[in-house]
Amino acid sequence: MDNLTAGKLFLVPTPIGNLEDMTFRAIRVLKEADVILAEDTRTSAPLLKHFGIDKKAYAHHQHNEHQASAEIVRFLKEGKKVALISDAGTPAISDPGFLLVRTALQNGLDVECLPGATAFVPALVNSGLPADAFVFEGFLPVKKGRHTRLKKLAEEERTIVLYESPHRLLKALEEFMEVMGADRQASVSRELTKLYEETVRGTLTEIKSHFENNILKGEFVICIAGKAEEKKAKKHYDSDR
Template sequence: MSGKLFLVPTPIGNLEDMTFRAVRILKEADVILAEDTRTSAPMLKHFGIERKAYSHHQHNEHQASSEIVRFLKEGKKVALISDAGTPAISDPGFFLVREVLKHDLAVECLPGPTAFVPALVNSGLPCDTFVFEGFLPVKKGRQTRLKKLTSEQRTMVLYESPHRLLKTLEEFIGYFGEDRQASVSRELTKRFEETVRGRLAEIKSHFENNILKGEFVICIAGAPEPEKKAKYNRNDE
């Protein structure tokens, strides 16, 4: 009987967000794959998970996937975790899932933490429809992507690192205007969690005068809908 690949979300900061089911699956797994074993080891130890974790990251996932497929065909349970949050969401995992499905093997993703959902809901911006952009390209394709987003009418959600935040906000002001409403969250679920809401210019000013620490989630209001041209009926004239 074939095994199954489990995608197991882990806390993005607060260990209390770990689910009972996630702990059980990790304890039952024959193999645990982790983005960085040094990061995952304290978390696994905290929950009494004694299984050794093996590295599975963007630099080795192509080579490792064939061996993981073999494990699954042997009936083993394989659990994949990232450093924080849900695997494959701006983290390794997509390639492995695709390869496992190509071999008609089972994949199951547990529900759990991911940074962009609380940031979006907490932003005060419309979240009935939205677009998740993850990390924008650092160099090639960045300006093209930003230009395309200027006409996006849905709320936009992006990730950014501390050392690029101010430059990114400056770019957003240039493309979306300093008055575009936005929200920036950092250190979500942790002790110093912070969300700053307002105009892009106000948010940039805030972070120019405060310590930049933690991972950032940026939510930006979509472009306003173009005014609809009035339709006239000749009979009404």
């Protein structure tokens, strides 16, 4: 296949809350795209309208991405520019996109990911925990394999970054306290870039206490100190006694 005549797949980050975080380049790519794919067209429609992008978006989500990828590759081979957006943030980061990227690459097609919004980066930087080395876990398994994964993470020496939903937050904090210790330092951010953005820092016990007495709304990013950081903090505390 001649790559000079083939199209290109663009992964386009969209704001996680504040529309001012949309980049000029992202708007241009979406305006120039022949096909726009969206995780949820009902969510993407207001975004596209806001930025004057008068194009129909086609659904591409976890329930149809296996079947849809072959057709999208056909579009790319015909020379079309295809742009993929998720509901918020960067596609393929705990969102649909990975399978499409892999399929495009396996077919020798060009893939380009634009830089832009993603929730875990500001949450990590705001946490006050080491950000020079970290492990991003996304959403942990809900049931099968969850406890095994938590036990492995308890031994992780880098800062741990996870996503969690509102209705599972308190239970998740309880589980972290059980396997990592109630005094493990952590940070929880919610509603990032929005009007009621909040970041709570402290021990897992302190954070759980805070959210037991406050409304649980929005998507949550949890950052937990790695085991090495806990050892360092304890050593510093002991030396000051």
